[in-house]
Amino acid sequence: MNLIELKKKWLHQMATIRFFEENLASIYSSQIVRCPVHLAIGHEASAVGVCTNLNRDDRILSYHRCHHHFLAKGGSPKSLLYELLGNEKGCSGGNGGSTHLYDFANGFLGSSAIISGILPVGTGAAHALKLKKKNAIVVCFCGDASIEEGVFFESLNIATLWKLPLLIVIEDNDLSCYTDKKTRQAFRDFPSIAKLFDIPFLSADGSNINDVFSKSNSLIEKIKLNSCPAILHVNVFRAHEHCGPDRDDHLTYRTMDKVWLENDPLEKLKKSIGDDISGEIIKSADYEMKNLYQNILEELGFAINV
Amino acid sequence: MQLTFNQAIRDTIDRLMSNNPKVLLMGLGITDPKRFFGTTECLIEKYGSERVLECPTSENAYLGHALGLSIEGFTPIVHYQRMDFMLYAFDQLVNNIAKWRDMFNTDIPLPLVIRSLVGMGWGQGAQHSQNLAPLLAQIPGLKVVAPSCPTSAAQLLHHSLSDNNPIIFTEHRWLQYLKQEINENDIQKQSIDWKIGKAKIRRVGNLLTIVTWSYGVVEALRLCSLFPEYDFEIIDLLTLSPLDTDTVLSSLLKNKKMMILEPAWSFGGIGAELIAQLSPFADTGKIIRLGYNFLNLPASPLRINTVYPDLEKILLTLNTNFNLNLSAKSEDLNRWPIDQDNQSWNPWIL
Known part of the structure; x- marks a missing residue:
């Protein structure tokens, strides 16, 4: 696929995630979604950029902010919406809600609320792939706060010691709920953590999907070539509140507006493709998601317009 | 034949590993000179380091690791020489292992056995002798087993491995060297005379x-x-x-x-x-x-x-x-x- 085709595909995937989340935000106040939601608006390029490099055999695990990973790995938006509505047709039978998504057939092994709690599960799954001699890897998505939990270090040690095909993607939005990184972290920088284990590390701009794509691509090559784990650090912006459907700029714990306008991954990709082509793609993704919501809400008897 | 509790465990693990190449051993101390109270004697020599994994002192990570292996079709037997150290692994145990299938509404088999030793008596002290089995029994999604003799140890271990659910297999240290006349069949295969959940x-x-x-x-x-x-x-x-x-x-x-x-x-x-x-x-x-x-x-x-x-x-x-x-x-x-x-x-x- 040439780059322009790839960009068109990315735009459709990212717009699908964006509109899925925006529709979710718009119906949230009706109280039919009875679980806390962690919206991925602003994180789309990280998920789509990494997952473009993955095959069906590759596995991913994710954390509480996981809708974008689920959709980027090939999960169906329909089963995600059913899940959020607590319906048994949901990807986790309605038991998981927003935080615990599951799509084994597509290699989405699960997502957990306990920040870095999925990391050792990822090392184990990577170990299994290695024992089965599969040419596949496991990707664990986690947030910047995961490094502050001991199991991050334990898992990285095990993955390096046993030479496991694991890519840890740290989606760094600077925030753990509302507490910023400099209040929480004492270590020098992210590369120094990788240096400690002598494993490959790259940092990508999460507002630029091509950057995420090519850097994760090069790390995955290294993982397969050297049979070792690697870390991809991605700077992202969380456009909405930590948990819930709204923007929360009024809380004044950060100044988002200008930063967000300059770093919205979707807007950046639209610009690089050009208005004509991107307009069509955006329109169709918008239409598809509206339709999806309308149909499912109608089917389940909720009289709500999106 | 007469076997001690620890020999019955060892021979049963040996049998289970030779029957099923997906069975793996994991933990700290399973290949050390003391071989986990003798219960893993000769297993690394027989099955190699690919199936007998000596682990770092990362109690939490190696239990989560075992869950990942189990999800992908392996049957790990995880080892803790003292239950007190397993407290580090409560996140994996309670938040992931106990909930994995309910949370995701899946019926994938999750065979995973956690051998955990409990102690008693003077000398061991506050952090080396706790029997937290009743605490673990409070968590839905976990089964907690506590054999009392070599035959029950062998049989319940067979049943634990074929149960396809996470099992906490608690062993009292004072029972490890007790002998019993044991039927060879009880080591070789599981019998319907024993059952998890049956007194x-x-x-x-x-x-x-x-x-x-x-x-x-x-x-x-x-x-x-x-x-x-x-x-x-x-x-x-x-x-x-x-x-x-x-x-x-x-x-x-x-x-x-x-x-x-x-x-x-x-x-x-x-x-x-x-x-x-x-x-x-x-x-x-x-x-x-x-x-x-x-x-x-x-x-x-x-x-x-x-x-x-x-x-x-x-x-x-x-x-x-x-x-x-x-x-x-x-x-x-x-x-x-x-x-x-x-x-x-x-x-x-x-």
């Missing part, structure tokens, strides 16, 4: 029922041997979750008198649970419990009797509550059936 009546009697498990079974059987003229019934729970209340209830309805002897803290424990479940049926009978006092466990030999229920306390409790008149020789009163130099009184070979 065993170790001795039939009509006077009073003692319900216990793990090391407590040894203590209860010694009581029977010291007082052969008293017709005690002894129930060995063998599994703490799911709890076999049916067997206990039948015995209660028959004997009307019951003592639950717990090799663990009584407060909020298995005895409390049994009494709560049985109380609607106990209107004509009486149930009492005796376990550890609600204190942290001592390192000093001077203080062990403040916590553990020794024979003196057992007799006092029985005499007071059931109007009996049991008295033992003073040298038996504060003596453990098994002491730490393995000068054992062994109920399994009499």
Whole structure:
């Protein structure tokens, strides 16, 4: 696929995630979604950029902010919406809600609320792939706060010691709920953590999907070539509140507006493709998601317009 | 043939590994010179380091790692030499392993056995001898097993591996070197005579029922041997979750008198649970419990009797509550059936 085709595909995937989340935000106040939601608006390029490099055999695990990973790995938006509505047709039978998504057939092994709690599960799954001699890897998505939990270090040690095909993607939005990184972290920088284990590390701009794509691509090559784990650090912006459907700029714990306008991954990709082509793609993704919501809400008897 | 508890475990693991190439061993100390109380003797030599994984001191990560292997079709047996260290792994155990299938509404098999040793007595101290099995039994999604003899150890290990659910397999350190005449078949394959969630009546009697498990079974059987003229019934729970209340209830309805002897803290424990479940049926009978006092466990030999229920306390409790008149020789009163130099009184070979 040439780059322009790839960009068109990315735009459709990212717009699908964006509109899925925006529709979710718009119906949230009706109280039919009875679980806390962690919206991925602003994180789309990280998920789509990494997952473009993955095959069906590759596995991913994710954390509480996981809708974008689920959709980027090939999960169906329909089963995600059913899940959020607590319906048994949901990807986790309605038991998981927003935080615990599951799509084994597509290699989405699960997502957990306990920040870095999925990391050792990822090392184990990577170990299994290695024992089965599969040419596949496991990707664990986690947030910047995961490094502050001991199991991050334990898992990285095990993955390096046993030479496991694991890519840890740290989606760094600077925030753990509302507490910023400099209040929480004492270590020098992210590369120094990788240096400690002598494993490959790259940092990508999460507002630029091509950057995420090519850097994760090069790390995955290294993982397969050297049979070792690697870390991809991605700077992202969380456009909405930590948990819930709204923007929360009024809380004044950060100044988002200008930063967000300059770093919205979707807007950046639209610009690089050009208005004509991107307009069509955006329109169709918008239409598809509206339709999806309308149909499912109608089917389940909720009289709500999106 | 006669085998000790640890030999029965070792031979069973060997059999399970040779039958199924997906069975893996993991943990700290399983390839060290002591071979986890001898229970992993010769296994690394026979199966190699690909299947016998000596782990870093990362209790939490290696349990999560085992979950990842299990999700992908392997059957790990995870090892903790002291249950106290497993507390580090509570996140993986309680938040992931116990919930994985419910949370995702999936019925994928999750075979995963966690061998965890519990201790007792002086010398071990507060952080090396806790029996937290009742605490673990409180978590939905986990099964908790507690064998008391070499045969039950071998059989329940077979059943644990074929159960396809996460199992916490607790082993009392004082049982490790007890011998028993054991049928070769019990090592070779699982038998329907044993089942996870099924208690065993170790001795039939009509006077009073003692319900216990793990090391407590040894203590209860010694009581029977010291007082052969008293017709005690002894129930060995063998599994703490799911709890076999049916067997206990039948015995209660028959004997009307019951003592639950717990090799663990009584407060909020298995005895409390049994009494709560049985109380609607106990209107004509009486149930009492005796376990550890609600204190942290001592390192000093001077203080062990403040916590553990020794024979003196057992007799006092029985005499007071059931109007009996049991008295033992003073040298038996504060003596453990098994002491730490393995000068054992062994109920399994009499």
